Amino acid sequence: MDKLRDFLKSWPGRILLILCLSPLALLGIESYLQGSVDPNEIAHIGDSSISINEYQTAVNARRSEVLDQLPDASLLNEDVLYQQVLKGLIDRKLLEQQAGKLGMTVSDETINRLLREEDIFKDAQGEFSNEKFATFLRQRGMTKDQLFAEFRNQLSLDQLNSSIVGTAIYPMAAVNKLIDIQLESRQVWLHRINWQDYADQVTVTPEAIKAYYESHKDSLKSKAMVDLAYIQLTPQTVQVPEVTEEDIQQQYAAYKQSLTAEDDRELAQILVTGADAQQQAAKIKAELDQGANFAQLAKRYSEDPTGQQGGAIGRFNPSVFGNDAANVEAALQGLTVGEVSQPVKTSYGYQIFTVTKDNSADVPSLDSMREELTAKAAAYKREAAYADKITAINDLAADGFSMEDIAQQEGLQVRNIKDYSKTDNQSVLSQPAVINQAFDDFTIHDQAVTTGIEVANGTVWVQPTNYRPIQTLSLDQARNSIAQLLRQQKATKLALNDAKKIAQTIKVPADINKQSVPFQALGQVNRQSPQLSNKERSIAFSEPAPKDGVVAIAIESEQGASILVADALQTQSKSALSDEQKAQTAAIIRDNLGQDQLQDYLEYLRMVYDIKMNEANLAGAQGR
Structure with a gap:
């Protein structure tokens, strides 16, 4: 694994990682490996195309990456996401074709040489291992030809990219002057x-x-607007049943399970049956409380065969007691070596237990954790009640209930926003996810209540009415x-x-x-x-x-x-930046200039190569 990590840190390893695991690469977008071009394309660029599958794969990957960085999923602007991904894919296709046209390629010999230098493919003697290389390809579902083709393609793009971005010039004298200006x-x-x-x-x-x-x-122009009715639900406003002792017991069991803690205590028992079993068990318990020896009483009174061995039954096994397991576990709760439980009624009769040996981990008792367990149980019940409430409201919305009917049935308040705009929205529901749902064609046409939209502080449902599209204003x-x-x-x-x-x-x-x-x-x-x-x-x-x-x-x-x-300009006599920091500043400036040059070059390529969009397929890929 260490060799694999080291390989993935190297430049060919990073390329392979990009190609195999992520749809994001040069210009922010990289498609997954494909054997052939999907005929259902959304764009045709020169001699290449972008398929619906390729586009949707890139969109999904980019969405996941962005959502990992956002504190609130409703802040994701899907329209901007679609545009960025499409632009990145088109830019890549343009550069791929231009790199081929300019003859920028890498030979098989070069790729072979680079791969042979990687430790991940070497055997114990430091020689290249065909077996390891074959295993590596097999694990990724690739052939050698596929790998070489993608390597060659990516390295060609890197060459073209470097020839554009890497030529940006910004001398250190200019950097120093820029820094001096900032210090004025x-x-x-x-x-x-x-x-x-x-x-x-x-x-x-x-x-x-x-x-x-x-x-x-x-x-x-006017803004696209609707009048918006909405209801909002937060976990804090949901009514939650009181926490019961059973809820606390369940949380404690879950806590012990999370610690992978097992009850390693060894037990002994005394079992009595018959019509007077309860009175007999109480009498035995009284003798034990007065200091009687448990093993001797087990031999005398226990009606289980284990009585002859002092009642020893080994570790507690809940499955032996079936539906009575919880009662037995409660009786055993907190017992230490030598302590005796109260008589427990089970399907076998009445049983009394003692702990003979304890090899288990030191798990806190339920009572010592009661406050924490109660809080967890309350939180769990709140989450469950909140989820149930969301499901119930979504079902009502799907059945065509109006916002007022849903609010009345679920005990919520309907709020209204007049002139809710699609652009420059400054309302309390300005999240892109809410705006997209409010102006969805189906929702507007049917004036329907949307499904729940998750926002930072809860969930909202909206119902748009009185839609006003964008139009030229009259005088x-x-x-x-x-x-x-x-x-x-x-x-x-x-x-x-x-x-x-x-x-x-x-x-x-x-x-x-x-x-x-x-x-x-x-x-x-x-x-x-x-x-x-x-x-x-x-x-x-x-x-x-x-x-x-x-x-x-x-x-x-x-x-x-x-x-x-x-008054007069003053400049510090010496910059607080070190030579290394100045060099880093120069590198950032040059990279920014290089990116500007790259965008200019892409604009030129858009004029050179014919780009045709299939708007119907694009709309379908975007779920419109």
Whole structure:
């Protein structure tokens, strides 16, 4: 196993692992090995194609990978997942064909040489073992030709990828300059002017609104919306039956089983039968309590053949007692060597037990764990009740019950969200999984209640009504938003004019306090300062300050207008980064540049190779 792990850490091992175990490789996607192309394709790229099976396999693998990283499954956006997987598969097909066209390949001799160097295929004498190699292929259901073909294909892609990504140039001098820029700082004073303070000074005419509408009509679209009714269930709101002693016993049995603990105590018994068995057993127990020897009493009173050997029956075996096993186990609970149980009524009669030897592990007693076991039993009952409740509601939804009927029958409250949007959703149910279900074609057409959708704090069921698709807004529908936009634009322009006038009067630090508006002293700030907005940060270091003076800059901002006053730029004399960290920074920058170059190259390949999509098959593969 160690050799296998070492092999999988090597470059050919990683390639084989990618090919055999994961659908994700170069560009994030890798298909499983296939013997032939599925005729049911969703896309045709040049001389290659993507089959429905290949696409669904990649989607499922990618979904599993993403879900492993998400704290809440409802946050997974299926539409984005479908798009990313499809793009990755198409990109790979493009690069595969281009690599072949450019003659990028690897010979069998090279692959043979690489594999012969791997320890996993070597025998005790360090020689390549055909037997080990054959076993390796057999375990993965591959032939030698398949392995070599996939190796050759992947290595060809690596060559092409390296020739594009690996050529990105970003010299260390530029890296040092970039680091120095990030270390720059300066004293900054800030005053912001809100455009709303000027809103009363501007007017927006109907003519201006109409002119804007005519110029921007194609972009003035409504959002897809529904009115959404929903119910929500959480484990905490489910009514749970009280925990019984039987529940605690079951949890204790499960606890012992989880420890793989067995009752290694050896027992002896006294069995009495007949009409007066209960009175006889009580009399024997009284003698034992007074110190009588258990083995002697067993020989005298026990009606079981084991009585002649002092009643010894070996280890406790629950199957011997059938339905009475739980009662016997309860009587034996907590007994230590030499202690005697109370008489137990079983199908054999009345039995009294004692522990003669104990080789078992030290398992805590039920009483010492009672509080913990009670909590576990309560949690278990809550989970079971919660699951039963989900099943019941799903059954009602499948039978066509309305949201109100389901809520009434299950004792839940119906909540409503008006104008629930498909995009830019900021509601309490903004999870992609909920949005996808709410706007599902079948659900909208039938105005049906969905099945339960798991969210972070429970499960929700939704029912959409009054569906409004995306459409171009009429002038009347867009009038208010256009008026607001034009009013903001005009008011912002006035705010910016005043900001520029103020900025022109500030030449030295003393001028700041002479202004009629207050400035906030931010102190020494750098390019990452959270005190500034994105636009403010972009301009704060754009101009140098004159000697013994300050520079004042007025800009249009998200809020309206901002005036930034700054003194001379200062740079740390030495970066806190080590040479190794600088080299790592350079590598990251080059890799990012290389990825940009790769995307540009893929855009070029999309123009070179004909790409045809089968929209019907694609929709079917996506479950639409």
